Amino acid sequence: MDKETIYDIRQFNRFYTKVLGLFNNQILDTNYSLTEARVLFEISERTECFANNLVQELNIDRSYMSRILRKLESEELIEKKSSIIDSRKNFLFLTKKGEELLDKINIQSDEQIIQLFTGLTSSEINEIRTSMMVIKEKLEKNKF
Template identity: 40%
Template sequence: MNATTSKIRSFNRFYTSHLDILSQHYLDSDYSLTEVRILYEISESKTITAQKITEILNLDKGYVSRILKRFLKENIIAKVSSPDDKRAFNIELTDLGKELLHSLNNKVDEQINHKIEKLSFFEKENLINSMHTVKNLLSESKPVRSDITYRHEINPGDIGYIIYLHGFIYGNESNFSNEFEKYVIKTFYNFLENYSPEYDRIWMAEYNNKIVGCIAIQHQLVEEAQLRWFLLDPSFRGLGIGKKLLTDAVDFCREKKFKNVFLLTTSMQDKALEMYKIAGFELTWSKEVQEWGKVFSEERYDLKL
């Protein structure tokens, strides 16, 4: 068993025990968690068959059949002829079944509220965001463009988190030393010390209220600006986020009537360099340097507007 598997199993043991779902009688009812989940699926669907339930919950067909027979006997569900196929039957909750599920849902709400009542607002937000992350990582569906939101208002903690992302991503992808993070801190200090809402801006892409990408424009001279801190979490590449951030930054420069926008980068940033060139940036100078534990070419690119 590797470390990742061990940690996941440890979490599973904690979570199932914490929610009291191991008992055969879920929430002190006469039903197991699986049986309650079947009731939930029936209530959520206008038309559902026994076969569909087995597919959704990945359960044995015979096992589901036995549960449904019990529900029929207790008048919790009813079979209704399908309007599309007279040989098939849809399953619906009876009034008694709806009352039962409503009662169980109220108990679940009470249980959850009790378990989180001592958490602060920020702890609750962290809990929900973490659950959302787990759900998306284990789901077959991955984030799509519509899941990403953008903003340019600077909130408390934003800059610190962006500095962390630079250190973490460049440390792992480019193997830069801790000196690089020190450099990023200095550049952000300069940015904030001379920040002008009229001519400076930083854009952030967020997923699930968490920054996954950024870019900034910092004014230099009256007619010149610098593009800085173009970064994207590797997990979110390929969704068009970087293209949008870069486009918004260049459009901002045109709106503010800068005549030139430049950026400083390294020859190691292949993907970013490709995007800069597509956007019209041209290499204006290059020199070999030894910095942050690596030897590379430091490069400047300019875009005349």
Template identity: 40%
Template sequence: MIQEPVGTQSSSKSQEAALIAGIRQFNRYYTIQLGLLQQHVFDSEYSLTDVRVLYEIHFNGKTTATGIREALLIDPGYLSRILRKFEKQGLVIKHPLPEDGRSAYLTLTARGQKLMQTMNELSDNQIRQMLENLAPEERAKIGDAMRLVRYLLKAPGGAPGLEDVVIRHGLRPGDLGNIVRLHGEIYEKEYGYNIEFEQYVMETITDFMKTYDPAKDRVWLASCFGEMVGMIAIIHRPNRKAQLRWFLLRPDFRGIGLGRALMDKAMEFCRQQQFKEVYLLTTNQQGKAASIYTKHGFVKTASVPETVWGQDLYEERYERKM
């Protein structure tokens, strides 16, 4: 059994301790900032738990006591007392379930809905005050960071979908470096490519910029949580041909339709430019990407054995007539 060096173990524990301390420090700041330690929320008669129960009913439209208990992990007896209080105050009404007369689903009354509207407005205003002195890009960073935390901790509804991804074109400072970085990181992790591959991508970027024409060339960049998660490019070539390059998706953003969306944009651009042919160079290791190519009308026309980037592979060429 191979044991981790003592120095590495100590460093790992120190990093974990620093992370835990940082999270706890943030939790203390945020609970104070939102007034979550106060006995009542927004100087009302309702506790934080009361409001969370009301919000759960409001958010779902209708739900059961069991659904609330499972969502909020509340003691059954405590929840029953809260719901009885809400019924007496005319905030919640029970509706017997047709299939089980002993059970009921809960909805907010008009009075309950009005209370939730007031609570939501107060909460929104409180957060607006927190953000009012921040620049737009700083606000965006906060939103992205909070969504990223929910995603990484696998919170319900935290996984991003295609609707959460922003796809843009038009190169900005920093984009080229991010293209190279993402290629280097992903290909090393998935295929074991060495640093020479990252150098190769840098060289292709340099060659591209020497003849870059925004009217004939286009690079689409996909981002989510403020980070680049995918890309594709079309580069004009002589004789009304074009080359597809740098088609890449971060692994955790595959399977949501992003690859198809990027390819659709690239092919539509080729039609607009009236290119006669589009080609691409890849390797036999990129099987998933190849399936997307063939679905978009590309045909493999060559496969040549190569030893590059620390790998024995086949360099493949795909072509599509437009």
């Protein structure tokens, strides 16, 4: 890899840090943090979800995850149900209230995306989309 390529990639990384930062700091008008939102999202995406899946997927310390989950449980956004097969594990799932919150967050997140792209032509949007998929597919197959 030549210097220019590395330079461009690092520049992109700095740039995209800023883009993502924008979203994350627009902490939506719920009282929940990005991390909590991501936890809810991951729980809803999985048919079976344990704390440890989240720890790995979101790269969060397990003690910290434990506290996050306890908080979400105390606010009745999720429920834990101990597994019969392996009683160390707890199945995690969203409550009705948790699903509603996630819906709300999803709507807001979609709107953030729309805002970011407003002003671009649909062919430009498509170019970006395609570019994103290229990056994701190639890096994913390589490392993730």
